[in-house]
Amino acid sequence: MEHSIQIPEEVREIYLKIGRPTPLQRATRLEEYLHTPAEIYFKSEFVSSPGSHKPNTAVAQAYYNKREGIERLVTETGAGQWGSALALACALFDMRCRVYMTRSSYVQKPYRKVMMELYGAEVFSSPSKETKFGSGLLAQDPEHPGSLGIAISEALEDTVTHEGTHYSLGSVLNHVLLHQTVIGQEAKMQLERIDSYPDVVVGCIGGGSNFSGFAYPFMADKLKGKKETEFLAVEPKAVPSITKGEYKYDHGDTAGMTPLLKMYTLGHTYACPPIHAGGLRYHGKAPSLCLLANTGHVKVRAYGQTEIFKAGETFAKVEGIVPAPETAHAIKAVMDEALECKRTNEHKVIAFNFSGHGIFDLQGYADSLAGKLQDYEYKAN
Numbered sequence: 001m002e003h004s005i006q007i008p009e010e011v012r013e014i015y016l017k018i019g020r021p022t023p024l025q026r027a028t029r030l031e032e033y034l035h036t037p038a039e040i041y042f043k044s045e046f047v048s049s050p051g052s053h054k055p056n057t058a059v060a061q062a063y064y065n066k067r068e069g070i071e072r073l074v075t076e077t078g079a080g081q082w083g084s085a086l087a088l089a090c091a092l093f094d095m096r097c098r099v100y101m102t103r104s105s106y107v108q109k110p111y112r113k114v115m116m117e118l119y120g121a122e123v124f125s126s127p128s129k130e131t132k133f134g135s136g137l138l139a140q141d142p143e144h145p146g147s148l149g150i151a152i153s154e155a156l157e158d159t160v161t162h163e164g165t166h167y168s169l170g171s172v173l174n175h176v177l178l179h180q181t182v183i184g185q186e187a188k189m190q191l192e193r194i195d196s197y198p199d200v201v202v203g204c205i206g207g208g209s210n211f212s213g214f215a216y217p218f219m220a221d222k223l224k225g226k227k228e229t230e231f232l233a234v235e236p237k238a239v240p241s242i243t244k245g246e247y248k249y250d251h252g253d254t255a256g257m258t259p260l261l262k263m264y265t266l267g268h269t270y271a272c273p274p275i276h277a278g279g280l281r282y283h284g285k286a287p288s289l290c291l292l293a294n295t296g297h298v299k300v301r302a303y304g305q306t307e308i309f310k311a312g313e314t315f316a317k318v319e320g321i322v323p324a325p326e327t328a329h330a331i332k333a334v335m336d337e338a339l340e341c342k343r344t345n346e347h348k349v350i351a352f353n354f355s356g357h358g359i360f361d362l363q364g365y366a367d368s369l370a371g372k373l374q375d376y377e378y379k380a381n
């Protein structure tokens, strides 16, 4: 079995153009604000041009598809970050791109659509009239908020009904997590340079790709018995796939078109509430991450959207960077871990993945500042 796979030269060249390697920063002002003895580090995936970790896999997927002679890629997007990343990658490889964007994000973040269009992609609000599956849902509810599961079904239907087209997924699957391990590999080298190693590794989970990409290179050391690092994955209370879901075989999309995946799931027809963290509105999670959660190697915690937005506001004020609401889940957990270190007077090194910026999420922050945000409790279908 190969332990690692060389990143193709063409992909590395584009990584350089779009901000890799990304900086590893220490959140010294947050440490001071919390009066914690913990050291807090974060990997700055928000510096890529679309604003998140998503180009790491978008560029690789576009490259391999182009090499196979594919001219058009179709995908879904929840937060708009993945759609923007694939649109960018397709622009750089001269390919056509179509994106089905969950309606709740399409309404909350109109400028994400403009960004994707600037990169040359076609963007549709999902559920859409472009597919039979979407048309059926719109007939039942013209205001349907959509979900990642639904947008995946639409993208798959589009793919199988168009020649020369491949489907591209932005998370969940093994190859996506593999592409994202560039984050953790860089972080490990950067920490080595300052003779440091994390005691706690934190990330948010939608499909599981940014957390796994950051955590797995450290997890390899833990599995070999070299380190005792704790791993903490964070999901929304409104979509608690691992903390409240069942570990079983389920479809990756709402229409039930994908093969079955063994994962923690709320059921592929779960109606995800329209929280602002659109990238975390997914009923399941990556199978390898679910296995690690099932065996206790990864702990999982859930937070509500009002508390994660407060954590995001604090980070913006103290460190000067506005986090995406998805990333704010990780930040809330990091702050709680650091406060626990203060209580126990432990000097831990906490490292988290800063998966994306929240510059397109200002409506969510406006609602939070005005006290208008709503929390959603999980209700099984």
Ligand SMILES: Cc1ncc(COP(=O)(O)O)c(C=O)c1O
Pocket (backbone or CB within 6 Å): 052, 078, 079, 080, 081, 082, 170, 171, 172, 204, 205, 206, 207, 208, 209, 210, 211, 278, 279, 280, 324, 326, 327, 355, 356, 357
């Ligand atoms: C900024 C950001 N963070 C996290 C996620 C969650 O996805 P994943 O779990 O695959 O990293 C998304 C997904 O859209 C995102 O945009």
